Amino acid sequence: MNAINIERLTKAFDGKPVFVDLDLVVAQGETVAVLGPSGCGKSTLLRCIAGLERPTGGTARAEGDVGYVFQEPRLLPWLNVEKNVRFAARDDVERARVGGVLGLTGLHDAARLLPKQLSGGMAQRTALARTLVRNPSILLLDEPLAALDALRRMDLQAALASIIATLYATALLVTHDVDEALYLADRIVVLGGSPSRIETELVVPLNARRRRDADLTPERTTLLRALGVEDHLPSFSI
């Protein structure tokens, strides 16, 4: 069964098509990463699924409770961390979950802080916690870690991996970080061209998923080539 169905999806801004007749299916429990140069419509794709943009043609459907994490935290500045998380709760069951979610995202000690007092990493954790309070079955992640420094990002990638696993969630992750895609995803889709289409699709080997020590050099090279980046691997022979 599929959690996300994208069929012949077309989106144009002012008559200029971003992508035309895009097809993509994400199975339940699968994590798919979308890579591509900026402006290729990665975010627009997520926004169509979430209903933030109206497709010009075709359909983009998510079957289940959708949680959306933006590139910026987008916290309500007048609410503290705990109240920002509570903002997403619809009923008592979800309100009761707030404390647990704050623990899961490492925010217990920051619960009373206002957004202006948070570091970038903490703010993004809060945004993630706000999404998780609803126990979503589908996560749409729009470059959620792009604004963080490298160490903080690796830290949150691991947190994200364990959260997706804990929730048995389906995830569609937009990123421009090849290593992030290889670490988190089961399958990677590269968008490119104008208008964009799926240039390359790659399944991450089962035994290499969610592992920092996996040797994924061939996959990495394939992805970088698809993105039009020449690899600068040393080419000398012994």
Next chain:
Amino acid sequence: MPADSLGTRPLTGVRIALAWIVPVALLLLWIAAGTFHWVQSYQLATPQGVFEELVSLGSRGLLAKHILASVDRVFTGFGVALALAILVGTIVGLSRTGERLLDPTLQAIRAVPSLAWVPLLLLWMGIGESAKITLIAIGAFFPIYVNLVAGIHGVDRKLVEVAHTLGVRGIALAARVILPATLPSLLVGARIGLTQAWLFLVAAELLAATRGLGFMLTEGQQISRPDEILSAILLLAVFGKLSEMGMRVIEARLTGWTDSFR
């Protein structure tokens, strides 16, 4: 200390001293004008005269009467303006239909200098309290309304999108996202509106009143008592400043979450 270093980075003490030079000089000039009889006493009272007048008014209970009458009018008129501006501003800010329906008319009314309403108000309501309060409310309404509508239109679209992804729409969106986000603009508008309320209070009381600070001004003019006029001006300055400071305290309390430069 060289003059340019003063200009680039004045010390706090120096800054305060600089601010006091002109008022103190004026006060000295004022005392001198009375002491050396530069000006006739029926034109300008001495500072001592103003002080004595204030004490005398106070001892006769008139000071409290005038102040209470004015403060009561200002806050009643301001309260009416605030309530109406929040109601109308919310409708115009949130609903496009509401904006098309109401905003052109309100902008046209705003273009009329507010004092032009005075004759009409006197004709309709007579010289009673309601005419004065209506005039004050008209004066205070527009700054609040304009700031509130601009604030609602300026709410960060990104926050609205977050609410959309969480299924928060309609009245819940207005109550939980848009209005709290608008609070800083509303309070700025309210502060300007309160200043306007004092301005229109004087206008209303100059025209028709039997008590109040504006009445003290008219009475002082009619019976040639510059000390009474200056007392009223002094009190207006004090109460105008006090209510502005009060609004700033409320602003600081309610909008401490803003992440602004100051």
